[in-house]
Amino acid sequence: xxxxxxxxxxxxxxxxxxxxxxxxxxxxxxxxxxxxxxxxxxxxxxxxxxxxxxxxxxxxxxxxxxxxxxxxxxxxxxxxxxxxxxxxxxxxxxxxxxxxxxxxxxxxxxxxxxxxxxxxxxxxxxxxxxxxxxxxxxxxxxxxxxxxxxxxxxxxxxxxxxxxxxxxxxxxxxxxxxxxxxxxxxxxxxxxxxxxxxxxxxxxxxxxxxxxxxxxxxxxxxxxxxxxxxxxxxxxxxxxxxxxxxxxxxxxxxxxxxxxxxxxxxxxxxxxxxxxxxxxxxxxxxxxxxxxxxxxxxxxxxxxxxxxxxxxxxxx
Amino acid sequence: xxxxxxxxxxxxxxxxxxxxxxxxxxxxxxxxxxxxxxxxxxxxxxxxxxxxxxxxxxxxxxxxxxxxxxxxxxxxxxxxxxxxxxxxxxxxxxxxxxxxxxxxxxxxxxxxxxxxxxxxxxxxxxxxxxxxxxxxxxxxxxxxxxxxxxxxxxxxxxxxxxxxxxxxxxxxxxxxxxxxxxxxxxxxxxxxxxxxxxxxxxxxxxxxxxxxxxxxxxxxxxxxxxxxxxxxxxxxxxxxxxxxxxxxxxxxxxxxxxxxxxxxxxxxxxxxxxxxxxxxxxxxxxxxxxxxxxxxxxxxxxxxxxxxxxxxxxxx
Numbered sequence: 001x002x003x004x005x006x007x008x009x010x011x012x013x014x015x016x017x018x019x020x021x022x023x024x025x026x027x028x029x030x031x032x033x034x035x036x037x038x039x040x041x042x043x044x045x046x047x048x049x050x051x052x053x054x055x056x057x058x059x060x061x062x063x064x065x066x067x068x069x070x071x072x073x074x075x076x077x078x079x080x081x082x083x084x085x086x087x088x089x090x091x092x093x094x095x096x097x098x099x100x101x102x103x104x105x106x107x108x109x110x111x112x113x114x115x116x117x118x119x120x121x122x123x124x125x126x127x128x129x130x131x132x133x134x135x136x137x138x139x140x141x142x143x144x145x146x147x148x149x150x151x152x153x154x155x156x157x158x159x160x161x162x163x164x165x166x167x168x169x170x171x172x173x174x175x176x177x178x179x180x181x182x183x184x185x186x187x188x189x190x191x192x193x194x195x196x197x198x199x200x201x202x203x204x205x206x207x208x209x210x211x212x213x214x215x216x217x218x219x220x221x222x223x224x225x226x227x228x229x230x231x232x233x234x235x236x237x238x239x240x241x242x243x244x245x246x247x248x249x250x251x252x253x254x255x256x257x258x259x260x261x262x263x264x265x266x267x268x269x270x271x272x273x274x275x276x277x278x279x280x281x282x283x284x285x286x287x288x289x290x291x292x293x294x295x296x297x298x299x300x301x302x303x304x305x306x307x308x309x310x311x312x313x314x315x316x
Numbered sequence: 317x318x319x320x321x322x323x324x325x326x327x328x329x330x331x332x333x334x335x336x337x338x339x340x341x342x343x344x345x346x347x348x349x350x351x352x353x354x355x356x357x358x359x360x361x362x363x364x365x366x367x368x369x370x371x372x373x374x375x376x377x378x379x380x381x382x383x384x385x386x387x388x389x390x391x392x393x394x395x396x397x398x399x400x401x402x403x404x405x406x407x408x409x410x411x412x413x414x415x416x417x418x419x420x421x422x423x424x425x426x427x428x429x430x431x432x433x434x435x436x437x438x439x440x441x442x443x444x445x446x447x448x449x450x451x452x453x454x455x456x457x458x459x460x461x462x463x464x465x466x467x468x469x470x471x472x473x474x475x476x477x478x479x480x481x482x483x484x485x486x487x488x489x490x491x492x493x494x495x496x497x498x499x500x501x502x503x504x505x506x507x508x509x510x511x512x513x514x515x516x517x518x519x520x521x522x523x524x525x526x527x528x529x530x531x532x533x534x535x536x537x538x539x540x541x542x543x544x545x546x547x548x549x550x551x552x553x554x555x556x557x558x559x560x561x562x563x564x565x566x567x568x569x570x571x572x573x574x575x576x577x578x579x580x581x582x583x584x585x586x587x588x589x590x591x592x593x594x595x596x597x598x599x600x601x602x603x604x605x606x607x608x609x610x611x612x613x614x615x616x617x618x619x620x621x622x623x624x625x626x627x628x629x630x631x632x
Contacts, residue, residue, distance in 0.1 A: 003319070035358055035359070035360070037356035037357055037358050037367075037369065038356055038357075039356065040353035040356050040369065040371050041353055041354075042351055042371055042373065042380060043351070044351070044373070044408055046376065047409060049408070049409075049410075051353075051371070051406075051411070053356065053369060053371055053382060055356050055358055055369055056358070057358065057360070060362065064358060064360075064367065066369060066382075066384050068382050068404065068406075070411035071411070072409070072410050072411040075410055075411070078410065080410055083411075084406075084410070084411035084412055084413070085411070088402075090367075090386070090400075092365070093363060093388070094388050094391055094394065094396055095367065095386035095387070095388040095391070095400040095401070096396070096400055097400070097401075097402060097418070100416065102317075
């Protein structure tokens with residue numbers, strides 16, 4: 001059994017490789033060649049903290065994964081990051097623990113961002129003229145950072161509730177290759193951007209159907225439980241194509257769960273789309289609703305573990 | 317963050333202390349002063365393996381626990397134990413990982429056995445004349461071993477499907493202080509024993525209501541998922557008092573889940589009983605149905621971590 005720290009894990013991350021592995025995993029998932037357990041949630045109040053536990057496997061594969069990821073939102077007051085967690089890889093044949101990845105939430109943040117990058121790669125209206133980011137937290141930044149692997153567009157408009165955080169985001173050296181402007185009003189995002197990513201923990205809708213222009217693509221990644229919502233149900237009424245990471249999960253929680261007549265909507269799973277990807281029509285409005293699935297954790301954990309083993313070959 | 321191996325954990329186990337801590341946890345649970353997530357299950361077929369993931373916390377306590385426990389039933393063919401797993405303790409205030417207990421399933425087996433010991437301590441017809449054990453696997457042995465902390469009775473009758481395994485159990489040196497006989501037919505168990513423990517992975521009932529004599533107590537610990545069953549529903553018809561570890565869980569799976577008219581039965585949770593324990597009437601028939609709850613994992617992990625910290629004080 002091997003244990004790796006966050007520092008070691010950071011050195012083993014290869015974004016294009018992880019994108020490929022997550023795409024493969026999503027296809028397995030939509031083909032129902034996976035076993036994914038019902039997720040477990042814990043929610044603490046004093047101080048506020050969420051814990052998500054996801055587990056799963058590809059059938060007849062080597063490993064199964066258990067992933068624990070938490071967000072404790074008062075942590076920055078203690079000079080601690082909000083995100084934390086780890087990933088565990090076990091043998092699917094004997095139950096033996098094979099690897100502990102002490103990623104402190106890094107890999108969960110990353111795989112969520114890469115699912116967003118995959119959505120943009122296949123569904124946005126390329127070439128993208130302007131990227132709009134709604135949100136200024138860790139995940140908003142991860143989304144923007146990883147879009148550089150799937151589009152040449154570097155024009156960005158950011159909106160966040162907290163102007164100071166939005167300004168800090170725009171000045172972050174990590175984004176020195178981007179040209180970032182700040183939106184004063186959230187409406188400027190749908191008015192000016194053809195790729196919009198929402199990555200907030202909002203409990204009320206931020207985007208509405210009547211704001212959307214033809215050719216717009218939206219990826220919503222913030223709403224990952226029962227209480228959260230970023231997209232008004234009118235966004236889904238306006239969409240020509242709706243893609244979700246998991247039909248079963250997105251009908252339970254996330255943005256799409258607020259829509260009443262799901263059956264009559266043009267919906268498919270991302271993995272099913274990836275199996276036979278089609279080029280989008282320029283004038284369409286497309287929406288991708290992501291809630292996060294264990295298959296993404298599994299694929300990232302497996303790929304990172306494989307790299308770590310070759311990097312730290314001699315170590316015990 | 318501290319990591320402890322199975323060898324270290326074994327040295328930190330204090331059975332009477334753990335019994336007290338689990339009792340306290342069960343009371344918190346039944347008073348609804350806990351947060352327990354829905355359990356996650358994975359079930360593999362080739363080779364057969366079950367994985368149970370449980371998580372939870374006492375409200376306003378220091379920690380939350382995530383426990384992964386697996387049973388891979390072909391492992392003995394590879395000279396590996398069937399059980400495996402680990403327990404993780406996190407800060408309930410920040411989400412930080414505080415301890416990894418690499419117990420390889422030991423603590424799950426133990427806390428299940430101790431829940432059985434607690435059931436016998438409070439509900440069996442003391443003084444017990446003869447203990448009947450149905451099952452010959454790891455959990456059957458753990459149940460018998462830990463009964464020595466709650467009863468002076470050392471007379472035991474064992475039944476198992478596999479006579480060779482039953483014989484090996486009876487000759488196990490760990491049980492040299494017990495007087496163990498083997499039952500040829502399962503019926504001999506209810507005919508001769510006043511405390512019966514069932515600890516099998518049976519999918520069909522093994523005990524029936526018409527076999528039970530007044531004064532008998534049964535603890536059923538084997539049926540911990542949807543497919544398993546050890547007690548026929550007629551056992552619950554015959555019972556004067558039915559105790560479960562978790563009303564919500566036992567109405568979903570385990571033995572009691574096979575009973576149709578649960579509402580009309582004399583049922584209560586073990587934690588509620590422990591809060592105001594009553595001495596049983598001699599002639600009653602009592603049944604305890606245990607499916608395992610995260611609060612037991614939490615209490616064992618916390619107590620063992622606390623002991624480990626004081627034993628391995630100087631270590632880093």
